[in-house]
Structure formats: C-alpha cells, structure tokens
Amino acid sequence: MQAMLPKKFDPVHHLPPMSLDTYLLDRSKTVDAALNRFLPRATTKPATLHKAMRYSIFAGGKRMRPILTLAAAEACGGEIEDALYAACAVECVHTYSLIHDDLPCMDDDDFRRGRPTSHKVFGEGIAVLTGDALVTQAFDILAQAKETPRYKIRDYILELSGAAGSLYLIAGQVADLEAEGKKSTRSELRFIHEGKTAAMIVVSLRLGGMSANATPKAVLALTEFGKNLGLAFQVIDDILDITQTSEKLGKSAGKDVAAQKTTYPSLIGLKAARAEAKRLTSAAHKALDPIRKADRLHELADYLLNREY
Amino acid sequence: MQAMLPKKFDPVHHLPPMSLDTYLLDRSKTVDAALNRFLPRATTKPATLHKAMRYSIFAGGKRMRPILTLAAAEACGGEIEDALYAACAVECVHTYSLIHDDLPCMDDDDFRRGRPTSHKVFGEGIAVLTGDALVTQAFDILAQAKETPRYKIRDYILELSGAAGSLYLIAGQVADLEAEGKKSTRSELRFIHEGKTAAMIVVSLRLGGMSANATPKAVLALTEFGKNLGLAFQVIDDILDITQTSEKLGKSAGKDVAAQKTTYPSLIGLKAARAEAKRLTSAAHKALDPIRKADRLHELADYLLNREY
Numbered sequence: 001m002q003a004m005l006p007k008k009f010d011p012v013h014h015l016p017p018m019s020l021d022t023y024l025l026d027r028s029k030t031v032d033a034a035l036n037r038f039l040p041r042a043t044t045k046p047a048t049l050h051k052a053m054r055y056s057i058f059a060g061g062k063r064m065r066p067i068l069t070l071a072a073a074e075a076c077g078g079e080i081e082d083a084l085y086a087a088c089a090v091e092c093v094h095t096y097s098l099i100h101d102d103l104p105c106m107d108d109d110d111f112r113r114g115r116p117t118s119h120k121v122f123g124e125g126i127a128v129l130t131g132d133a134l135v136t137q138a139f140d141i142l143a144q145a146k147e148t149p150r151y152k153i154r155d156y157i158l159e160l161s162g163a164a165g166s167l168y169l170i171a172g173q174v175a176d177l178e179a180e181g182k183k184s185t186r187s188e189l190r191f192i193h194e195g196k197t198a199a200m201i202v203v204s205l206r207l208g209g210m211s212a213n214a215t216p217k218a219v220l221a222l223t224e225f226g227k228n229l230g231l232a233f234q235v236i237d238d239i240l241d242i243t244q245t246s247e248k249l250g251k252s253a254g255k256d257v258a259a260q261k262t263t264y265p266s267l268i269g270l271k272a273a274r275a276e277a278k279r280l281t282s283a284a285h286k287a288l289d290p291i292r293k294a295d296r297l298h299e300l301a302d303y304l305l306n307r308e309y
Numbered sequence: 310m311q312a313m314l315p316k317k318f319d320p321v322h323h324l325p326p327m328s329l330d331t332y333l334l335d336r337s338k339t340v341d342a343a344l345n346r347f348l349p350r351a352t353t354k355p356a357t358l359h360k361a362m363r364y365s366i367f368a369g370g371k372r373m374r375p376i377l378t379l380a381a382a383e384a385c386g387g388e389i390e391d392a393l394y395a396a397c398a399v400e401c402v403h404t405y406s407l408i409h410d411d412l413p414c415m416d417d418d419d420f421r422r423g424r425p426t427s428h429k430v431f432g433e434g435i436a437v438l439t440g441d442a443l444v445t446q447a448f449d450i451l452a453q454a455k456e457t458p459r460y461k462i463r464d465y466i467l468e469l470s471g472a473a474g475s476l477y478l479i480a481g482q483v484a485d486l487e488a489e490g491k492k493s494t495r496s497e498l499r500f501i502h503e504g505k506t507a508a509m510i511v512v513s514l515r516l517g518g519m520s521a522n523a524t525p526k527a528v529l530a531l532t533e534f535g536k537n538l539g540l541a542f543q544v545i546d547d548i549l550d551i552t553q554t555s556e557k558l559g560k561s562a563g564k565d566v567a568a569q570k571t572t573y574p575s576l577i578g579l580k581a582a583r584a585e586a587k588r589l590t591s592a593a594h595k596a597l598d599p600i601r602k603a604d605r606l607h608e609l610a611d612y613l614l615n616r617e618y
Binding site for chain 1: 353357359409412432441445448453474476
C-alpha cells in the first residue's frame with residue numbers, strides 16, 4: 001500500500017501578510033508582466049502604432065484600476081491569475097481614455113504621468129488610432145478570460161462595454177467637454193464624475209469579483225464601494241489641481257481653472273469639498289461590510305484617498 | 310378526436326426569389342431598424358453624443374458590410390434575426406472608423422456620404438468621442454448575440470477585436486497615414502488595403518456564417534471570398550477616386566492625388582488596375598464553390614464590383 005504523501009508545503013500561507021507597499025509593487029509588476037504578454041511587440045507592423053500603444057501603457061501609471069480588480073478578486077476568494085484578464089482590460093480602457101482626453105481638440109494636455117502625451121510624441125493622427133487600438137485590445141483581452149459558474153464572457157463584455165460606453169465613461173467626457181467655460185450645477189458635476197471616474201473604478205472592482213465567482217451580494221457591495229471611492233477620488237483630484245504644482249502631479253496643474261471648469265472646490269469651497277471627500281470615503285469603507293476578507297480593499301481606499309489634499 | 314390542422318401557409322416559400330434591388334432595400338431596412346433599437350435614443354443624456362452617433366450611423370450608407378453578414382448567414386442556412394447582432398456590430402465599427410478617418414488630423418474630409426462629416430457638424434472633440442462610443446457599442450451589441458453549438462460569444466468578440474484591432478483595420482489606417490506624400494510599393498499598398506478594407510469585409514462574412522453555425526470549411530470559403538472581394542473593392546475605389554466627380558461619389562474626389570498617396574492606378578496604371586480588379590473579382594466568385602446556397606453572395610459581389618470604373 002502506498003504511503004500517504006504529506007500535504008505539499010505552501011510557503012505563502014506561512015508568511016505574514018504583505019505590507020501595502022510590497023503589495024502595490026508586487027501587483028503592479030504582475031499587471032505589467034501580463035500587459036507585456038497581451039500587447040503586440042513594439043516591432044510588430046505597423047511599428048509606430050505598437051510602439052505608441054506601449055509608450056502610453058508603460059508610462060509609469062499607478063495601476064490603480066487593475067490593482068483594484070486583483071484585490072477585489074482576492075477579497076472574494078479568487079485567484080490573481082483569473083483576474084488578470086479583466087485587470088489588463090480595464091487598464092487598456094483607462095489608458096485609451098487618457099490619450100484621447102489629452103488631445104488638442106479635448107483637454108489639450110502636453111504632459112501625463114510626467115512624460116509628453118502621445119500626440120506630442122507621435123502626432124495627433126497616430127494618437128487617435130493608438131487610443132482606438134487600445135480600447136479594441138481591451139475587449140480582445142477580456143474575451144480570453146476564464147468563465148465561472150456564475151459569470152460568462154458575455155457578462156464580462158457587457159460590464160466593460162457598459163461602463164466604457166456612451167452612458168458612462170464617454171458620457172462623462174462629453175459632459176466635461178461641454179462644461180468648459182460655463183458654470184455647472186452640483187448634479188451636472190456629479191454626472192461628470194460618475195461617468196469619467198467612478199464607472200471605470202466600479203467595473204474594475206466588479207470584474208475582479210466576477211472572476212472569483214463572487215455572489216451577487218458581494219458584487220453589489222463592490223459596486224457601492226467603487227462608486228463612493230471613485231467620487232471621493234475625483235473630488236480629491238479637483239482639490240489637488242488647485243493646491244498642488246504640476247511637478248508634483250506629473251501633469252499640468254491648474255488646468256481646471258484655466259479651462260474655466262466648475263469643480264467641487266470652485267462650487268462649494270475648498271473646506272466643504274474636503275468634507276465631501278471625507279464623507280464619500282466613509283461611505284466607501286462602510287459599503288465593504290458584506291465582504292469578509294476586505295482588509296486590503298480598506299487599505300487601498302485609505303491609500304488612494306489620503307493624498308495631501 | 311381532434312382533426313389534424315393543415316400545415317400553416319407560408320407565403321415566403323411560395324414567392325419567386327427577390328430581385329437584388331428588393332433584397333438590398335429589404336435587408337438595409339432590417340439593419341436600420343435593428344440599429345435603431347440597439348443605439349440609445351437621440352435624447353438620452355448626453356444628447357449631443359447620442360445625436361452624433363445617430364447622425365453618422367443613419368447618414369445613408371449602403372450597409373454593404375451588414376448585408377454581407379446577413380447574406381452569409383442565409384447562405385449557410387441561418388436566420389436573419391440571429392445574424393443581426395453581428396451585422397449591426399460591424400456597421401458600428403465601420404462608421405466609427407470613417408468618423409476618425411475623416412478627422413482633420415487624419416484624412417481631413419469635409420464630406421462623407423454626401424453630408425458634412427461628424428467633426429464639421431459637432432466639432433472635433435465630439436467626433437473623436439462619437440467614434441469611441443460606436444466601437445464600444447459594437448462590442449456591446451455583439452455580446453448580446455445568440456451562441457451556436459460551434460461558436461460562442463468569446464469567438465464572436467475575438468473575431469471582431471482581431472479584425473478591428475491594431476493588426477488589421479487600425480494597422481491599415483496607420484500605414485495609410487504614413488504612406489502620404491511618399492511612394493509606396495505594391496506590397497505596402499496591399500497591406501493597407503487588407504487592413505483598411507478587406508479585414509472588415511472578411512469578418513462581416515465570417516460572423517454571418519458563424520451565427521448560422523457554419524462548418525469550418527464554409528467559414529474558410531467566406532474568408533477567401535471576403536478577402537478577394539475586399540481587395541477588389543478597394544482597387545475599384547482607388548480607380549473611382551481618379552475617374553469620378555465628388556458629386557457622384559458623395560465624398561471628396563481626387564483626395565488620393567491631393568494627398569500624394571500611391572494607389573493601384575498611380576502605381577501600375579489605370580488599365581492594369583482594372584485588370585487586377587477583374588482578377589480579384591473572379592477569385593472571389595471561385596472562393597464560394599464550397600457553399601451551396603451562394604447565389605445571393607455571387608450577386609452581391611457583382612453588384613459591388615460592377616461600378617463604372
């Protein structure tokens with residue numbers, strides 16, 4: 001009779017929990033390695049296009065959205081590997097939206113993440129096409145994801161097309177564009193923030209949960225968490241645009257004022273805007289109650305929101 | 310005992326086959342009605358964006374690609390209803406690529422399908438975002454399609470993301486952009502045509518076949534048909550750009566010469582270009598041999614290629 005083999009030693013479960021710094025570094029490396037695998041090589045024809053895709057994707061972004069995807073998956077008991085498709089897809093969508101948003105006919109930004117923007121390096125035509133290629137790549141990557149008993153490729157794609165489409169992400173960009181030079185109301189501002197920022201953060205978290213076959217209740221909790229986190233993040237971004245220098249931001253500061261855009265600080269004052277950010281932050285933490293292993297998500301929310309604002 | 314009911318009278322099977330004109334009119338109406346259902350209403354917030362999406366989608370295009378999708382499905386024994394998702398998806402991708410292609414930073418066209426282009430009516434920023442919204446909508450529509458025993462949503466999405474992505478459609482646009490003002494070789498020209506035109510025609514046909522659960526052999530035949538049809542179509546387009554007036558084309562004529570673009574006629578002469586178009590046309594017809602009910606596809610190829618060139 002064959003002797004029973006001892007259970008395989010699993011060093012991961014014998015290590016103390018990673019510090020947040022280590023976690024962020026580790027997960028962003030994992031995301032970068034996966035993006036490197038998913039994107040065509042820089043030498044693939046047409047080389048200009050693939051070089052431009054990689055220039056913007058590997059421009060030193062914080063990987064906030066894909067890390068939220070991985071953390072949501074982990075919080076729901078899933079594997080990082082299974083969440084990587086969604087993580088890379090949301091990062092491709094995020095990067096494409098920045099490239100198009102920075103174009104001269106939109107926000108007209110020369111710097112992003114501390115480097116010249118895509119159209120400054122490659123020209124406007126290539127920048128438009130690079131954004132187009134990245135959003136298409138996002139759906140390509142997501143369609144390769146693993147299905148779970150509860151969620152199929154159809155569900156993943158509809159999540160992303162919904163959040164990135166004309167009712168959310170692009171709706172926010174349009175409303176933002178149309179808000180230039182005129183005074184917006186608080187509800188108009190909210191519409192912009194929900195579209196431009198919150199929707200993609202929500203879908204990053206939802207797709208992470210879904211890759212882990214999360215219960216509908218857990219996915220709903222991630223949705224509420226993401227909505228409040230996203231809105232808080234945007235309010236803080238608006239505050240930082242006023243209070244920080246371009247050097248510190250890695251992009252042009254004071255753009256909102258220059259474009260005569262209404263922001264929370266300009267609408268309700270800096271102090272009230274800070275209070276609103278705090279309120280949204282608390283609501284974000286509270287929303288995680290139904291999720292048992294939510295420590296890392298709490299920690300990430302603190303990290304993202306406790307910038308000097 | 311209940312008397313057996315007579316078989317329900319089915320008028321469709323008692324009618325002679327539709328003329329091509331009736332077929333084109335009928336199928337383009339079917340596609341238009343479906344697009345009308347799939348796209349958000351023009352009043353949906355932000356109204357500018359949804360108005361702009363509809364402005365370009367309902368600009369009087371010939372619906373060539375979606376009709377090929379429906380015809381491919383019918384040729385493979387499928388139902389029109391099942392092919393409509395793919396048909397509308399390819400039309401959204403086609404329209405988005407035209408909007409972006411017409412931008413001042415790309416081909417800089419003021420007219421398309423006889424009407425002012427999107428950026429002339431709505432401004433450049435909105436035109437970029439309208440294209441973005443339409444490509445995203447394409448994946449949304451396609452993800453709602455019916456699966457078949459052989460083909461799943463994953464397969465549909467990967468077909469479209471492949472054809473519309475950085476290796477085909479966008480590759481063609483980039484190569485086209487980079488070819489301006491310099492002499493291209495025949496193989497460079499071929500690369501542009503395969504990407505810009507043939508890839509989307511191929512995927513229109515393939516998705517039609519797949520929606521009908523076509524055999525791999527039939528899908529391969531549709532692929533060969535589409536490749537030759539697409540290349541022939543583009544060669545003829547180049548010829549027409551030289552020989553026709555803007556009024557007749559419904560878009561600016563003589564653009565290729567103005568942009569100093571190499572075309573088949575400029576590379577090998579008008580006569581040889583016409584011979585190449587004929588050769589590709591024959592190859593297209595020949596490719597349909599493995600498909601039994603291919604009459605309508607033959608007829609469509611003749612219709613598309615027998616323009617006055």
